[in-house]
Amino acid sequence: MNAPNFPAVRVNGVSKAFGRNRALDKVSLTIEKGSSLALLGRNGAGKSTLISIITGIHPPDAGTVEFGSRGRSAGVECVFQRSTLVPALTAAENIMLNNYPKRGGMVDWKRLSRRGRDILADWDCANIVDAPVETLAPVERKIIEICRALSRNPSVLLLDEPTAGLDFAGGQRLFKWIREARDRGVSLLYVSHHLEEIFEVCDQTTVLRDGRVVLDRALDGMSIRDLVEAMVGDARRAEQVSAPPAFAPRSLPVLTVESLTVDTRVSEIDLKVRQGECVGLAGLEGAGHMQVVQALCGLVPVASGSVVVDGRKLRRFDVAEGMKCGIGFIPEDRHEGGYVPEMSVAENATLPIMRRLRRSFGPVRQSLREREYARLGGEWSIKAASPRQPAGELSGGNQQKVVLARAMSTDPKAILLMNPTAGVDIAAKQSIYQTIKARAEVGKAVLIASSDDDDFSICHRVIVMVRGKIHKELVAPFSGHELAMAIQGE
Amino acid sequence: MPIVVDHGKETDGHATATSPTHLKALLRGRNLKGLALVPAIVIVGIVGSVTSPAFATPYNIFDNILAFSAALGVLVIAESILLIGGLIDLSLQSTVGFSVIVFCYLMGGGTSGGPGLGLPIEFAIPITLGVVVFIGLFNGFVVSVLKLNSFIVTLAMLILLQGLTLGLSNGQTYTNIPDFILFLGTGRVLGIPVQAVIFIAVFSVAGLFMSYWPTGRAIYAMGGSHAAAQAAGIKTGRLAIGLFVFGSLMAMFAGVLLLSQVASAPSTLGRNMIFTVFAAAVLGGIDLNGGRGTILGAALGVLLLAIIQNILILSSVPSFWIDAVYGAIIVAALTAGRLRTLRDVLIRRQHISS
Numbered sequence: 001m002n003a004p005n006f007p008a009v010r011v012n013g014v015s016k017a018f019g020r021n022r023a024l025d026k027v028s029l030t031i032e033k034g035s036s037l038a039l040l041g042r043n044g045a046g047k048s049t050l051i052s053i054i055t056g057i058h059p060p061d062a063g064t065v066e067f068g069s070r071g072r073s074a075g076v077e078c079v080f081q082r083s084t085l086v087p088a089l090t091a092a093e094n095i096m097l098n099n100y101p102k103r104g105g106m107v108d109w110k111r112l113s114r115r116g117r118d119i120l121a122d123w124d125c126a127n128i129v130d131a132p133v134e135t136l137a138p139v140e141r142k143i144i145e146i147c148r149a150l151s152r153n154p155s156v157l158l159l160d161e162p163t164a165g166l167d168f169a170g171g172q173r174l175f176k177w178i179r180e181a182r183d184r185g186v187s188l189l190y191v192s193h194h195l196e197e198i199f200e201v202c203d204q205t206t207v208l209r210d211g212r213v214v215l216d217r218a219l220d221g222m223s224i225r226d227l228v229e230a231m232v233g234d235a236r237r238a239e240q241v242s243a244p245p246a247f248a249p250r251s252l253p254v255l256t257v258e259s260l261t262v263d264t265r266v267s268e269i270d271l272k273v274r275q276g277e278c279v280g281l282a283g284l285e286g287a288g289h290m291q292v293v294q295a296l297c298g299l300v301p302v303a304s305g306s307v308v309v310d311g312r313k314l315r316r317f318d319v320a321e322g323m324k325c326g327i328g329f330i331p332e333d334r335h336e337g338g339y340v341p342e343m344s345v346a347e348n349a350t351l352p353i354m355r356r357l358r359r360s361f362g363p364v365r366q367s368l369r370e371r372e373y374a375r376l377g378g379e380w381s382i383k384a385a386s387p388r389q390p391a392g393e394l395s396g397g398n399q400q401k402v403v404l405a406r407a408m409s410t411d412p413k414a415i416l417l418m419n420p421t422a423g424v425d426i427a428a429k430q431s432i433y434q435t436i437k438a439r440a441e442v443g444k445a446v447l448i449a450s451s452d453d454d455d456f457s458i459c460h461r462v463i464v465m466v467r468g469k470i471h472k473e474l475v476a477p478f479s480g481h482e483l484a485m486a487i488q489g490e
Numbered sequence: 491m492p493i494v495v496d497h498g499k500e501t502d503g504h505a506t507a508t509s510p511t512h513l514k515a516l517l518r519g520r521n522l523k524g525l526a527l528v529p530a531i532v533i534v535g536i537v538g539s540v541t542s543p544a545f546a547t548p549y550n551i552f553d554n555i556l557a558f559s560a561a562l563g564v565l566v567i568a569e570s571i572l573l574i575g576g577l578i579d580l581s582l583q584s585t586v587g588f589s590v591i592v593f594c595y596l597m598g599g600g601t602s603g604g605p606g607l608g609l610p611i612e613f614a615i616p617i618t619l620g621v622v623v624f625i626g627l628f629n630g631f632v633v634s635v636l637k638l639n640s641f642i643v644t645l646a647m648l649i650l651l652q653g654l655t656l657g658l659s660n661g662q663t664y665t666n667i668p669d670f671i672l673f674l675g676t677g678r679v680l681g682i683p684v685q686a687v688i689f690i691a692v693f694s695v696a697g698l699f700m701s702y703w704p705t706g707r708a709i710y711a712m713g714g715s716h717a718a719a720q721a722a723g724i725k726t727g728r729l730a731i732g733l734f735v736f737g738s739l740m741a742m743f744a745g746v747l748l749l750s751q752v753a754s755a756p757s758t759l760g761r762n763m764i765f766t767v768f769a770a771a772v773l774g775g776i777d778l779n780g781g782r783g784t785i786l787g788a789a790l791g792v793l794l795l796a797i798i799q800n801i802l803i804l805s806s807v808p809s810f811w812i813d814a815v816y817g818a819i820i821v822a823a824l825t826a827g828r829l830r831t832l833r834d835v836l837i838r839r840q841h842i843s844s
């Protein structure tokens with residue numbers, strides 16, 4: 001309808017460096033009006049940097065970003081994975097949050113409700129207009145966020161992993177609505193790790209790798225295989241990603257899991273980890289690989305199934321019971337459940353075993369605690385000013401090592417790790433891999449669930465999960481390409 | 491064997507590399523943070539000695555300040571430990587009066603001053619204990635199993651117990667107090683009033699327990715990061731229930747101490763105490779968000795408030811003004827404390843940028 005010669009967004013030769021790290025190198029892309037572009041790339045390919053430049057959080061070092069004919073002000077609205085809705089307010093209030101229609105200085109509730117109904121009617125959701133958001137289905141909440149973003153009339157709408165937290169049916173409903181919105185002239189920038197979704201809602205794709213555009217074309221006639229190829233690249237495909245520790249394949253199983261089921265998200269998982277073996281659990285977000293490990297650690301009490309650790313059967317899914325049977329673990333996010341920030345590093349690392357650091361019913365002995373910490377801290381090479389420094393003051397890498405040390409303090413037989421290197425620098429990452437390998441070499445069984453493919457480089461096998469079930473098992477040596485394909489469900 | 495040698499080296503390396511920093515940490519770290527009120531207490535003490543010759547006498551310090559703070563102190567310990575564990579119990583104040591009235595009611599009737607059942611003391615003590623433990627169990631169950639907000643639950647409990655206290659006693663005052671309880675109010679040990687001894691003893695035991703015993707540390711861990719405590723194998727549900735029961739029992743103990751001082755049990759025993767309890771705990775550095783603060787700090791908070799009240803009484807400030815002065819001092823102290831931490835943050839920031 002209006003000036004079709006103006007694209008919704010045009011990014012021209014944008015470069016950006018953080019210190020010596022070149023995040024983006026002359027990146028260009030164009031989103032036409034009423035079309036939707038999939039922005040793809042592995043973690044660290046430069047997607048987030050590009051998004052932060054398009055949204056104006058960071059200025060580019062070179063290059064420009066143009067929005068349609070209207071300049072920067074009418075730029076981009078974003079719907080991120082994390083909800084920004086106020087749960088107790090109605091759908092209409094959330095859509096017009098802080099932008100209420102007023103009459104005589106007061107909120108005009110009638111007009112608010114009517115306008116909300118008009119907006120939601122486009123999405124076949126007019127009936128939810130006066131319902132509190134907390135009572136709605138996840139997909140309806142997503143729609144409300146999208147409506148709010150669109151009510152500000154942006155040139156382009158950014159959707160970041162919009163299907164996270166939705167079930168399959170919810171996802172399908174969302175895709176249908178997004179396609180209809182596109183037909184009404186809404187331009188989309190779509191970011192997702194789920195490649196099959198891309199084919200549902202996008203017509204163009206731009207793939208980033210190491211800060212450069214490696215593919216920029218229409219999706220017509222492309223397959224998931226082509227996209228993975230572009231994302232992973234030849235170099236990585238040829239590269240031998242795996243370097244697991246030496247291991248006798250006939251050794252005894254330490255961790256045996258049979259028909260593990262976690263509410264509706266994970267069903268009937270069987271797996272075995274042997275002495276000295278590192279096994280990876282991979283999957284897209286929501287595939288259930290994290291839930292499996294959380295259940296084994298006792299963090300999800302609704303699990304069922306049989307778990308045997310070194311000949312002892314877990315009587316229930318409970319942290320203390322798991323520890324008693326020989327499970328040591330680190331939680332998914334160290335800031336949530338990893339460490340107590342006010343407590344010293346020594347105390348954090350020895351928290352599960354403090355009852356052993358004393359005589360009968362006496363006080364915890366500082367000398368025993370610090371001796372134990374010296375052993376654990378040395379093993380993981382934790383750098384702290386003193387054993388009594390509060391854990392909250394350490395760098396991310398050292399905090400993670402404190403959490404790992406805590407998992408090891410009970411001298412577990414099976415070590416369960418979730419995202420063991422999330423948010424740590426390269427040096428800390430290598431040091432953590434070294435220690436995990438060393439633990440495996442002394443006969444521990446290691447199970448790693450992770451969303452960082454690098455973590456699987458120390459694994460003998462990787463079990464890939466798709467939609468709550470085991471999809472495929474890769475035995476080292478495998479390539480990054482094979483792994484990426486399996487994670488996509490191919 | 492070589493492994494053992496390695497460990498030795500590791501420990502030695504650590505000790506030599508860190509002992510100067512360790513000393514610094516000891517001087518500047520949380521050990522000192524607990525003593526933040528010492529300067530305030532010294533200043534108030536000087537003001538007291540100047541304004542009244544009766545202030546700086548052993549009698550005033552032990553018999554007035556310490557002995558009369560024992561009940562408050564016991565309650566502050568209970569609330570501080572709950573707060574450190576990330577919980578809150580407002581109903582403690584009602585449990586103070588309720589437990590005492592239940593006890594008097596069980597033994598009461600006749601000339602006791604209020605209605606009662608006339609049971610012998612061998613029955614009255616275990617029944618009272620059972621009732622008090624039940625209150626704690628109930629609070630703990632509702633908060634940690636049903637996951638209701640502890641502020642609301644214990645506020646409701648506060649009102650309920652206050653009402654039960656009035657109903658049971660019919661608003662009357664009991665005077666049937668057993669001798670052993672009266673001894674707590676009037677007795678002396680080595681010339682020092684029993685309650686002053688109790689004040690010092692309970693704070694010492696609680697302070698050591700929270701700093702060095704595994705359960706104390708587990709309470710800090712639970713309040714500092716509930717998820718981290720759980721992931722370390724601490725049974726947080728059981729611990730929370732235990733803390734509520736402990737709180738109720740301590741409230742009963744505080745009730746007994748009050749009872750022994752006034753030698754009679756009015757149905758308003760413990761009324762309005764919870765405000766002073768929170769004031770003392772917060773002044774002493776107990777963090778309402780849990781995981782932070784020391785028992786030593788809380789003890790100093792109690793002492794500061796007790797000294798201020800003592801001075802106000804000695805200098806015959808009309809008692810109607812005492813609460814206003816209290817409130818003003820608390821607001822001033824909290825503001826000063828906040829300004830100090832802000833300054834520390836600013837200094838640290840400059841340090842980093844330079």
